[in-house]
Amino acid sequence: MSNQDSNPKPGVTRREMIARVSGTVAVAAGATWAAKHLYDPVGDAGLPVYPPRTLKNYFAPIFDSYGASTPRISVAHGGTDAAGEIPRETIQKMIQAALGPMGGIEKFISKGDTVLIKPNVAFDRGPRMAATTNPDVLAEMIRLCRSAGAKRIIVADNPIEKPEPCFAKSRIKHATESEGAELMLPSNALFAPVAIRDRDPRPADFEALGTWEVFHRPLELADKVIGLPPIKDHNLCFASMSIKNWYGLLCGRRNQFHQAIHNIVSDLGMMMSPTLIVVDATRVLMKNGPTGGKLEDVAIGGVSGRPAIIASVDQLASDAWCCRHLLGRDPAAGVRYLDLAETKIQGRIALGRDEAALRARLTADQVQNKSGGGRERIDAKVTQILHESKRFGIRDWQVYQREGLIKETSV
Amino acid sequence: MRDGPGARERIVGAVCLLLTVGIVGGFVLDARRPRPPFFSVPPEMQIAAISPEVRHAMSLLPEQPAPGWQLDSSGPEVYAGEAMARPLGEPAESLTEAGVKRLFQGRYLDREDTRRQLTVRVFELEGPGQAKKLAEAKRPRDAVGEPLGRGGWRGGDGAIGFWGGRYYTHVSANEAARDAVLTPQLLARETASRQVAFDEEAPRPVASATEGAGGALPSTEVAQAILPVIEGGTWIGPAQVATFDPTNLWEKINGRAEAYLAYDFRRMTFGTYRLKSKATDVVDAFVYEMGDATKAFGMYQSERSSNATPAAIGADGYASASGLFFCKGKSYVQLIGGEEAALSAEQYLQIGQAIASGIEDEGGANWAEKLLPQEGRVADSLEFITQDAFSLDFLSEVFSARYRDGDDETTLFIHRAADEKAAGALFDKYATSIETLGGKVLKREQNEEGAYAEGDISGEYDIIFWKGRYFGGANAAPNLEFARKRIESLRGAIEP
Numbered sequence: 059m060s061n062q063d064s065n066p067k068p069g070v071t072r073r074e075m076i077a078r079v080s081g082t083v084a085v086a087a088g089a090t091w092a093a094k095h096l097y098d099p100v101g102d103a104g105l106p107v108y109p110p111r112t113l114k115n116y117f118a119p120i121f122d123s124y125g126a127s128t129p130r131i132s133v134a135h136g137g138t139d140a141a142g143e144i145p146r147e148t149i150q151k152m153i154q155a156a157l158g159p160m161g162g163i164e165k166f167i168s169k170g171d172t173v174l175i176k177p178n179v180a181f182d183r184g185p186r187m188a189a190t191t192n193p194d195v196l197a198e199m200i201r202l203c204r205s206a207g208a209k210r211i212i213v214a215d216n217p218i219e220k221p222e223p224c225f226a227k228s229r230i231k232h233a234t235e236s237e238g239a240e241l242m243l244p245s246n247a248l249f250a251p252v253a254i255r256d257r258d259p260r261p262a263d264f265e266a267l268g269t270w271e272v273f274h275r276p277l278e279l280a281d282k283v284i285g286l287p288p289i290k291d292h293n294l295c296f297a298s299m300s301i302k303n304w305y306g307l308l309c310g311r312r313n314q315f316h317q318a319i320h321n322i323v324s325d326l327g328m329m330m331s332p333t334l335i336v337v338d339a340t341r342v343l344m345k346n347g348p349t350g351g352k353l354e355d356v357a358i359g360g361v362s363g364r365p366a367i368i369a370s371v372d373q374l375a376s377d378a379w380c381c382r383h384l385l386g387r388d389p390a391a392g393v394r395y396l397d398l399a400e401t402k403i404q405g406r407i408a409l410g411r412d413e414a415a416l417r418a419r420l421t422a423d424q425v426q427n428k429s430g431g432g433r434e435r436i437d438a439k440v441t442q443i444l445h446e447s448k449r450f451g452i453r454d455w456q457v458y459q460r461e462g463l464i465k466e467t468s469v
Numbered sequence: 470m471r472d473g474p475g476a477r478e479r480i481v482g483a484v485c486l487l488l489t490v491g492i493v494g495g496f497v498l499d500a501r502r503p504r505p506p507f508f509s510v511p512p513e514m515q516i517a518a519i520s521p522e523v524r525h526a527m528s529l530l531p532e533q534p535a536p537g538w539q540l541d542s543s544g545p546e547v548y549a550g551e552a553m554a555r556p557l558g559e560p561a562e563s564l565t566e567a568g569v570k571r572l573f574q575g576r577y578l579d580r581e582d583t584r585r586q587l588t589v590r591v592f593e594l595e596g597p598g599q600a601k602k603l604a605e606a607k608r609p610r611d612a613v614g615e616p617l618g619r620g621g622w623r624g625g626d627g628a629i630g631f632w633g634g635r636y637y638t639h640v641s642a643n644e645a646a647r648d649a650v651l652t653p654q655l656l657a658r659e660t661a662s663r664q665v666a667f668d669e670e671a672p673r674p675v676a677s678a679t680e681g682a683g684g685a686l687p688s689t690e691v692a693q694a695i696l697p698v699i700e701g702g703t704w705i706g707p708a709q710v711a712t713f714d715p716t717n718l719w720e721k722i723n724g725r726a727e728a729y730l731a732y733d734f735r736r737m738t739f740g741t742y743r744l745k746s747k748a749t750d751v752v753d754a755f756v757y758e759m760g761d762a763t764k765a766f767g768m769y770q771s772e773r774s775s776n777a778t779p780a781a782i783g784a785d786g787y788a789s790a791s792g793l794f795f796c797k798g799k800s801y802v803q804l805i806g807g808e809e810a811a812l813s814a815e816q817y818l819q820i821g822q823a824i825a826s827g828i829e830d831e832g833g834a835n836w837a838e839k840l841l842p843q844e845g846r847v848a849d850s851l852e853f854i855t856q857d858a859f860s861l862d863f864l865s866e867v868f869s870a871r872y873r874d875g876d877d878e879t880t881l882f883i884h885r886a887a888d889e890k891a892a893g894a895l896f897d898k899y900a901t902s903i904e905t906l907g908g909k910v911l912k913r914e915q916n917e918e919g920a921y922a923e924g925d926i927s928g929e930y931d932i933i934f935w936k937g938r939y940f941g942g943a944n945a946a947p948n949l950e951f952a953r954k955r956i957e958s959l960r961g962a963i964e965p
Contacts, residue, residue, distance in 0.1 A: 070477050082485050086492045093496055180723060184808020187791070218723045227808065261535065261650035294724045313719040316727055317654060346772050349725045351805045353790040354774040 110251040110269045112442070115331040116283040117371065120166060121448035124371065130450060130458045131370045131379055132156045133466040136340075138358060144340050144365045149194050151469040153202060153336065156369040159465040166334045167282055169207030174280035175199055175239070176332075178287050178303050179215040179230045181349055182223040188341035189350040190224075191286050193233035195338045195367070199286060200237040211239040214276040215306045218313075248275035249309045254329045259321075264398050266322040267329065271309040282333040285373065289339050289360060289384045291347030295319045296392035297385055298348050299377040300335045300370075301327040301399060320395040327374060327399030328406065331449045335376055337368035342384050360384030364468075372450035372458075374399055379455040379464070389453070396453045403451030410447025416440055522547040522571070529591050529636070530575035531659040535651040538587075541576045548572040556590070564592070567606070568599035577656065585646035587656050592637040604632035607639065610887070611865060613856055614715060614733035614760060615654070617661045621715060625862070629657040633664045661716075695756050696740040699823045703816075707740030707754065731855050732768040733760025735799075742820055744812070751807040752792070752820055759799050762834035763866075767853025769796035775849045780814070782821050784834050793817035798830035837868035837883050840939075842958035847871040858882065859944050863898045869944075872955050879946035881955055885939055889919075892935040896920055899933050899942070918965050923949070932956050937965045 070078075134155035136148040157163055167173060177191035185193055196213065203211050213234040217224040221243045225231040234241045242248070252272040259265035277283065287303035294316055295302060304326040305312070315322035342360035343350045350356065359365045362383060370376035378396055381389040389396055409416060420436045458464050474482065526545035533539050546556065549571045554561040556574050564572070571593045579585040594600045604620050607630055612622035618631030618638065628641040640657040642649065696707040711721070714736055719726040721739060729737075736758045744750035759765040762784070769785065773794070777787035783802070786795030792805040793814070804820055806812050841851070850871040858867040859882075869882040886892040900922050903910055908926030919936040930949040933942035934956065941959055946952035 069475055070481065072477075075477060075481050079481060079484055083488060086488050090492050090496065094499070186808060218720060229808075292724060293728045313723075313726075314655075314658060316719070316724055317652070319724070345774075347725075349722050351803060352774055352792065352794075354777065 110253040111274060111278070112253050113272075113277060113329060115446050115448055116280070116333040117331045117450075118445050118448040119281075120333065120371075124165075127462070128161060129159045129463050129465040130372045131368060131376050131455065131464045132159045133366055133368050133379075133464070135359070135362070135364045135366045135466070135468045137364060137469075142358075144192075144194070144358065146194050146198070148365070148469065149192070149340065149367070150198050150201075152365070152367040153195070153198050153369075155467045155469050156336070156367045157202075159467075160369055160371070163202045163206045166284075167203050167206035167208050170209045171203075171207070171281040172210040172212065172279050173203045173208045174212045174214060174276045174283045175203070176283065176285050176303065176306065177213065177215060177230055177338075178298075178306065179221075179224050179228050180217050180219075180306060182217075182219055182227040183350060184227055185229050186341065186353060186356065187350045188288055188343040188356040189290065189348060190228035190230065191288050192338045192340045193229035195336070195340060196230060196286060197233040197237050199284065199336060200234070200239045203284070204238075208282075210279070211237075212242050212276045212279065213239050214242040214244070214273065216244040216273045216309060217306065242276050244273050244309070248273060250274035250278075252329075254325060259325075261318065261321065264318075264321045265325060266315055266318055267325045273307045273309055277307070283330070285330075285332045285335045287335070287337055288341070288343070289337060289380050290343040290350070291345050291355075291385065293347065295323055295395060297377070297381050297387065297389075299380050300337060300373040301330075301377055301395065304330045320398055323395035324398030324402055327395070327451075328402035330373075331446070332373065335368075335370045335373045337366075337370070337376060337380055339366040339368060339380065339384050341365070344385065361386035372452065374403060374451045374453050375455040375458055378453050382455075400451060400453040403449065406443075407447050407449065407451060410444045413440065413444060416443060526573040526575070526591075529573050529660070529663055530589055531656070531663070534577060534656050534659045537580050538577050538651045539580065541578045541586075543576070546574045546576075548574065567603050568595045569603070570594060577651070579646070579649060579651070582645070584643075585649045586643045587646055587649075587651060587653060588641050588643075589656060589660055590639045591660070592639075594635050594637065596635050597632070600632040600635055600637045603637045604630055607637070613865070614730055614735070615657075617654075617657050617716065618664065619714075621657075621661075623654070625865075627653050629653045631657065631661060633661065636664055638664070694827050695738040695824070696754055697823050697827060699742065699820060701819075703745055704742045704820065705745050706742040708743065710738065710740040713737045713739070728771070729757060729759075729768060732764040732771075733855070734758075734768075735760060744810075744816075749807065750810040750812055752810065752812065752817065753803075753805045753807070754820065754824065755803040755805070756824060757801040757803075759801060762796075762799050762830065762832075763836070763853060764855065765796045765799050765801045766834040767855065769794065769801045770852055773849060777849075778814075780818065780821075782818060783825050783828075784830060784832070786821070788814045788817065793821045795821060795825065796834065797825050797828045798834075800828045802828075835868075836885065840883055840941075840959060840962045841868065841870050841881055842872070842955060842962070844958070845872040845874050845955070847873050854882075861899070861902060863895065863902075872951075874951065877948045877951040879943045879948070879952045879955060881941065881943050881959055883939060883941035883959065886935075888938050889935070892938050892940040893920065895940040896922070896933055896935040899931075899940075900924070903931060923953075934960055936960055936963045939963050 134152040136144065136152045139145050175196065177196050179190050181189045183189040200211050225241065231241055249271050251269050252274060253269045254267040258268045285300050285303050287300045290298040292298040302323050339359055341356050341358055343355055344357050344360065345355040368376055368380060374396060378389040381387050381393055417436060417440055420439055424436060523545060526547050530545050548556060551561050553564050553569065553572045569592045573591040575589045577587045592603060594603060601620060608622045609624040611625040615621035615623040615629055617629065618633035621631035623629050628639065630639045638660055640653040640660065642653050696710060713721050715730055715734055718729060718734060718737055734757060738756045740754050742752045742754060759768055773787065774789055777789060780786040780788045780793060780795065783795035783797035786793065792803065794803050802821065802824055804817050852869055854867045854869060856865040858864040867882045867884045869880055871878065871880050884895065886895060900910055900913065903924035903926060906926050908924050911923045911925055913922040919934060921934040924931045929945040929947055930952055931942060931944055932952050943952040943956055
């Protein structure tokens with residue numbers, strides 16, 4: 059054995075060198091790539107800010123097919139039994155009679171729809187006090203929606219007080235569960251910020267809401283929304299009807315809006331475009347609203363003396379009609395939010411009248427403001443505005459009356 | 470021993486070293502490109518640059534209370550000792566004697582019109598006791614309750630005051646800002662939300678049978694004094710006792726709260742009684758404590774049902790199909806039966822009398838009853854208006870009632886002023902307002918008892934007088950003669 063064999067000369071072969079250099083370069087390159095791409099110079103400030111949600115126009119799917127001669131308001135009057143009560147069968151007939159001239163429930167609810175019914179469950183009062191929606195009316199609406207093929211029916215409201223006693227005492231919980239609908243109680247996890255308008259509100263223009271936290275989850279799930287308000291006196295805003303009913307969707311410290319109640323309620327009228335309004339005028343709280351507390355303050359059917367159900371696709375006109383015909387008050391005298399809501403709603407409707415002009419204006423704004431997004435962004439904005447414009451909203455219900463778009467029946 | 474690195478190894482090593490240096494160096498050079506460091510704070514905002522006093526002021530004063538409004542360029546101001554006289558224009562001694570340690574002031578301007586200005590002044594005192602005293606001393610005579618902090622009030626000029634903890638806060642607007650969108654109320658709310666409105670009393674432990682809610686937790690003793698256990702064993706409760714103050718009454722009765730606040734609401738205690746023999750028969754008891762007995766009566770009267778069945782309880786009471794309502798002393802009590810409760814009037818009375826027995830009443834709430842004539846008075850038309858009676862901003866705390874005889878109708882009113890001078894001043898203001906509203910004073914006379922005037926505004930007649938410390942009249946009467954006769958009765962009932 060030679061010395062060479064027992065002591066091999068140390069050294070790096072070419073192969074080893076290539077392998078080692080390649081490995082080093084690869085590791086270094088990887089480290090460099092990782093450092094460059096994972097380095098976060100701005101930290102949390104760079105986190106994406108998700109834009110607040112916007113609400114759908116729940117009437118838009120029906121708007122185009124809603125006939126020009128189909129009633130905008132349909133009233134069905136009923137009666138009481140010998141004991142002065144309103145039988146369940148009468149309520150059923152009133153609802154069907156109210157919806158009949160408008161095409162029936164099938165006009166509004168399609169097979170497979172998820173329907174949100176929004177009653178008023180604001181207080182822990184029994185149904186007879188008329189501070190909350192009549193549970194019998196709710197039960198019948200649930201049945202009707204199911205008969206039209208609704209896949210899922212949600213009943214939701216966000217009372218000021220603790221929800222559990224409100225839903226229990228008002229019997230809304232019982233009505234919901236006995237008809238197999240889903241009761242969605244408010245909780246923080248179900249709230250979300252919603253952009254009612256895409257800027258801060260201008261109080262000088264009677265605006266109250268910009269982005270606000272809303273009980274959003276049921277609205278997000280719903281294909282169709284039915285407002286189911288009672289009619290009540292209200293010490294702040296004169297009357298609580300269908301537009302005011304949407305107050306129950308707001309979260310947070312909403313009491314601050316009491317100082318400018320007409321601003322907030324009119325914003326709600328603009329914010330929410332429901333599929334249908336079904337007004338519960340079985341019992342009307344004539345005095346000491348919105349809480350009530352005395353049966354003497356409640357009148358069956360209000361000043362009409364007969365229980366009624368009012369179906370409408372124009373919550374503004376129906377509120378004005380109800381104020382006059384159920385509370386016996388002149389809407390022009392005290393319900394300022396109706397005027398303000400009309401201005402705001404008509405503003406939205408007007409934007410969608412001329413698509414070409416709208417598109418041109420948005421394009422010019424984009425150029426002037428040098429904001430990016432291009433045509434895609436404009437298309438999206440145009441689509442949104444056109445969607446929001448598909449609704450009705452006039453305060454003067456007499457316009458509908460003159461055109462024969464208010465129907466009244468008796469059952 | 471191994472030889473030193475060979476040539477190849479040296480080359481490999483050098484290459485590796487160059488690569489490493491190049492990569493690290495490139496990274497370092499790239500990182501040194503100008504961009505705001507992550508943890509940097511602009512120099513002017515660095516903590517060390519702001520004094521503790523200003524930091525304290527910044528925590529108390531809202532920065533941007535409404536869109537378009539912000540603190541003026543001088544930022545939050547802090548004054549102590551003699552310097553407190555500067556912003557107030559009054560001697561600092563009175564403040565230091567009252568226990569004021571510092572004054573934090575913020576002036577807010579409307580960016581669209583900087584003439585509009587609101588001012589917030591937060592006085593820091595030794596403790597809640599001094600803060601409460603200062604708030605009460607600063608409260609104007611014509612102030613009404615406001616749901617802010619503790620003891621919140623709103624003066625006739627729109628200024629707001631409240632105390633909470635060791636602070637007394639005052640919010641006011643200048644003349645130019647009178648009709649601004651940001652009102653003293655809104656600004657005061659923002660400011661109040663930054664304070665903890667604690668009182669001198671330490672919170673007492675709440676018994677397990679009661680549930681605290683709202684502002685301060687009720688002590689067991691307080692709750693039992695207001696909503697007592699009914700002797701005899703017929704009733705169980707009260708359960709679910711909760712107390713609400715002006716800041717959170719809305720959590721119980723929502724928008725209706727404003728109606729109570731207008732009558733100087735102070736506290737509401739709520740509890741539920743349950744009939745022992747039938748669990749579904751429940752009665753909700755609401756005990757509203759108002760600023761004084763007259764305001765309690767006024768609130769009670771405003772909600773009273775017409776043609777209600779009188780009930781012999783309290784200073785005035787009536788039974789309804791669903792409960793019992795009465796006022797006594799400063800309290801207005803509502804007992805409302807549950808939907809399925811089939812309770813008799815006697816059962817409601819049992820609870821009502823137990824509650825009433827714990828309420829003090831010095832009488833005199835409805836002092837106008839014996840003055841306003843009975844003849845021709847429309848039933849249940851008597852009301853007590855706390856402010857802006859007949860849309861006149863200087864006329865507050867007025868009893869009024871409607872009178873009718875056939876087609877003739879009028880409304881009589883009466884106000885009890887502090888003294889003759891105050892009554893006379895109101896008379897003069899009202900007389901001036903007749904002309905301001907485009908009317909004409911038809912007659913005005915003075916006598917030893919007081920003064921009398923008649924006015925015509927667009928064909929409707931106002932008659933006013935003052936006598937002793939009372940100021941009264943008839944408002945918007947279509948028939949002057951009819952109104953004159955009623956006024957004659959009213960004046961005659963007042964002893965000078």
